[in-house]
Amino acid sequence: MSEESGGVVVYWRPMCPYCVRLLTQLLFTRxxxxKVNIWKHPDAAAFVRSVADGNETVPTVTVAGRPMVNPSKGELLEAVRAYAPHLLSRATEGG
Structure with missing residues:
Protein backbone atom coordinates (compact mmCIF):
# COMPACT_ATOMS: atom_id res chain seq x y z
CA MET A 1 0.00 0.00 0.00
CA SER A 2 1.71 3.12 -1.21
CA GLU A 3 -0.14 5.32 1.29
CA GLU A 4 1.75 3.73 4.17
CA SER A 5 4.97 5.56 3.39
CA GLY A 6 3.59 9.10 3.35
CA GLY A 7 -0.08 9.03 4.21
CA VAL A 8 -2.59 7.83 6.76
CA VAL A 9 -3.86 4.25 6.80
CA VAL A 10 -6.62 3.15 9.18
CA TYR A 11 -6.67 -0.59 9.85
CA TRP A 12 -10.15 -1.61 11.01
CA ARG A 13 -12.63 -4.49 11.12
CA PRO A 14 -16.42 -4.70 10.98
CA MET A 15 -18.39 -4.44 14.23
CA CYS A 16 -15.54 -2.71 16.07
CA PRO A 17 -17.05 0.17 18.08
CA TYR A 18 -13.67 1.88 18.46
CA CYS A 19 -13.19 1.79 14.70
CA VAL A 20 -16.67 3.21 14.10
CA ARG A 21 -15.97 6.04 16.55
CA LEU A 22 -12.65 7.04 15.01
CA LEU A 23 -13.85 6.70 11.41
CA THR A 24 -16.95 8.76 12.18
CA GLN A 25 -14.83 11.48 13.80
CA LEU A 26 -12.53 11.53 10.78
CA LEU A 27 -15.51 12.14 8.50
CA PHE A 28 -15.72 15.62 10.04
CA THR A 29 -12.19 16.44 8.91
CA ARG A 30 -10.89 16.72 5.38
CA LYS A 35 -9.16 2.22 5.18
CA VAL A 36 -7.96 -1.40 5.29
CA ASN A 37 -10.26 -4.13 6.61
CA ILE A 38 -8.00 -6.59 8.42
CA TRP A 39 -10.57 -9.38 7.99
CA LYS A 40 -10.22 -9.11 4.20
CA HIS A 41 -6.46 -8.59 4.09
CA PRO A 42 -4.39 -11.18 5.98
CA ASP A 43 -1.18 -9.19 5.45
CA ALA A 44 -2.82 -6.19 7.10
CA ALA A 45 -3.93 -8.33 10.05
CA ALA A 46 -0.36 -9.62 10.37
CA PHE A 47 0.94 -6.05 10.35
CA VAL A 48 -1.49 -5.04 13.10
CA ARG A 49 -0.39 -8.02 15.22
CA SER A 50 3.24 -7.02 14.67
CA VAL A 51 2.70 -3.58 16.21
CA ALA A 52 0.05 -4.49 18.82
CA ASP A 53 1.85 -7.09 20.93
CA GLY A 54 0.46 -9.99 18.87
CA ASN A 55 -3.14 -8.79 19.08
CA GLU A 56 -5.44 -7.64 16.31
CA THR A 57 -6.17 -4.37 18.11
CA VAL A 58 -8.05 -1.96 15.91
CA PRO A 59 -8.16 0.74 14.96
CA THR A 60 -4.48 0.73 14.31
CA VAL A 61 -3.34 3.68 12.24
CA THR A 62 -0.13 4.47 10.43
CA VAL A 63 0.90 8.07 9.83
CA ALA A 64 3.76 8.28 7.35
CA GLY A 65 4.54 4.66 8.22
CA ARG A 66 4.52 5.22 12.00
CA PRO A 67 2.04 2.93 13.78
CA MET A 68 -0.42 4.02 16.45
CA VAL A 69 -2.63 1.50 18.25
CA ASN A 70 -6.16 2.72 19.05
CA PRO A 71 -5.38 6.45 18.83
CA SER A 72 -7.88 9.18 19.59
CA LYS A 73 -8.74 11.66 16.85
CA GLY A 74 -6.57 14.23 18.65
CA GLU A 75 -3.59 11.88 18.88
CA LEU A 76 -3.96 10.99 15.22
CA LEU A 77 -4.10 14.62 14.10
CA GLU A 78 -1.13 15.46 16.33
CA ALA A 79 0.88 12.71 14.63
CA VAL A 80 -0.17 14.02 11.21
CA ARG A 81 0.98 17.52 12.19
CA ALA A 82 4.33 16.09 13.31
CA TYR A 83 5.05 13.56 10.56
CA ALA A 84 2.88 14.45 7.56
CA PRO A 85 1.85 18.11 7.87
CA HIS A 86 1.28 18.36 4.11
CA LEU A 87 -1.86 16.25 4.65
CA LEU A 88 -3.37 18.97 6.84
CA SER A 89 -3.18 21.76 4.31
CA ARG A 90 -6.88 21.22 3.61
CA ALA A 91 -7.90 19.20 6.66
CA THR A 92 -9.57 20.49 9.77
CA GLU A 93 -6.92 20.58 12.47
CA GLY A 94 -9.19 20.73 15.50
CA GLY A 95 -8.72 17.79 17.79
Whole structure:
Protein backbone atom coordinates (compact mmCIF):
# COMPACT_ATOMS: atom_id res chain seq x y z
CA MET A 1 0.00 0.00 0.00
CA SER A 2 1.71 3.12 -1.21
CA GLU A 3 -0.14 5.32 1.29
CA GLU A 4 1.75 3.73 4.17
CA SER A 5 4.97 5.56 3.39
CA GLY A 6 3.59 9.10 3.35
CA GLY A 7 -0.08 9.03 4.21
CA VAL A 8 -2.59 7.83 6.76
CA VAL A 9 -3.86 4.25 6.80
CA VAL A 10 -6.62 3.15 9.18
CA TYR A 11 -6.67 -0.59 9.85
CA TRP A 12 -10.15 -1.61 11.01
CA ARG A 13 -12.63 -4.49 11.12
CA PRO A 14 -16.42 -4.70 10.98
CA MET A 15 -18.39 -4.44 14.23
CA CYS A 16 -15.54 -2.71 16.07
CA PRO A 17 -17.05 0.17 18.08
CA TYR A 18 -13.67 1.88 18.46
CA CYS A 19 -13.19 1.79 14.70
CA VAL A 20 -16.67 3.21 14.10
CA ARG A 21 -15.97 6.04 16.55
CA LEU A 22 -12.65 7.04 15.01
CA LEU A 23 -13.85 6.70 11.41
CA THR A 24 -16.95 8.76 12.18
CA GLN A 25 -14.83 11.48 13.80
CA LEU A 26 -12.53 11.53 10.78
CA LEU A 27 -15.51 12.14 8.50
CA PHE A 28 -15.72 15.62 10.04
CA THR A 29 -12.19 16.44 8.91
CA ARG A 30 -10.89 16.72 5.38
CA UNK A 31 -7.99 14.41 6.17
CA UNK A 32 -7.52 11.88 3.39
CA UNK A 33 -6.83 8.36 4.57
CA UNK A 34 -7.04 4.80 3.36
CA LYS A 35 -9.16 2.22 5.18
CA VAL A 36 -7.96 -1.40 5.29
CA ASN A 37 -10.26 -4.13 6.61
CA ILE A 38 -8.00 -6.59 8.42
CA TRP A 39 -10.57 -9.38 7.99
CA LYS A 40 -10.22 -9.11 4.20
CA HIS A 41 -6.46 -8.59 4.09
CA PRO A 42 -4.39 -11.18 5.98
CA ASP A 43 -1.18 -9.19 5.45
CA ALA A 44 -2.82 -6.19 7.10
CA ALA A 45 -3.93 -8.33 10.05
CA ALA A 46 -0.36 -9.62 10.37
CA PHE A 47 0.94 -6.05 10.35
CA VAL A 48 -1.49 -5.04 13.10
CA ARG A 49 -0.39 -8.02 15.22
CA SER A 50 3.24 -7.02 14.67
CA VAL A 51 2.70 -3.58 16.21
CA ALA A 52 0.05 -4.49 18.82
CA ASP A 53 1.85 -7.09 20.93
CA GLY A 54 0.46 -9.99 18.87
CA ASN A 55 -3.14 -8.79 19.08
CA GLU A 56 -5.44 -7.64 16.31
CA THR A 57 -6.17 -4.37 18.11
CA VAL A 58 -8.05 -1.96 15.91
CA PRO A 59 -8.16 0.74 14.96
CA THR A 60 -4.48 0.73 14.31
CA VAL A 61 -3.34 3.68 12.24
CA THR A 62 -0.13 4.47 10.43
CA VAL A 63 0.90 8.07 9.83
CA ALA A 64 3.76 8.28 7.35
CA GLY A 65 4.54 4.66 8.22
CA ARG A 66 4.52 5.22 12.00
CA PRO A 67 2.04 2.93 13.78
CA MET A 68 -0.42 4.02 16.45
CA VAL A 69 -2.63 1.50 18.25
CA ASN A 70 -6.16 2.72 19.05
CA PRO A 71 -5.38 6.45 18.83
CA SER A 72 -7.88 9.18 19.59
CA LYS A 73 -8.74 11.66 16.85
CA GLY A 74 -6.57 14.23 18.65
CA GLU A 75 -3.59 11.88 18.88
CA LEU A 76 -3.96 10.99 15.22
CA LEU A 77 -4.10 14.62 14.10
CA GLU A 78 -1.13 15.46 16.33
CA ALA A 79 0.88 12.71 14.63
CA VAL A 80 -0.17 14.02 11.21
CA ARG A 81 0.98 17.52 12.19
CA ALA A 82 4.33 16.09 13.31
CA TYR A 83 5.05 13.56 10.56
CA ALA A 84 2.88 14.45 7.56
CA PRO A 85 1.85 18.11 7.87
CA HIS A 86 1.28 18.36 4.11
CA LEU A 87 -1.86 16.25 4.65
CA LEU A 88 -3.37 18.97 6.84
CA SER A 89 -3.18 21.76 4.31
CA ARG A 90 -6.88 21.22 3.61
CA ALA A 91 -7.90 19.20 6.66
CA THR A 92 -9.57 20.49 9.77
CA GLU A 93 -6.92 20.58 12.47
CA GLY A 94 -9.19 20.73 15.50
CA GLY A 95 -8.72 17.79 17.79
Missing amino acids: LKFT
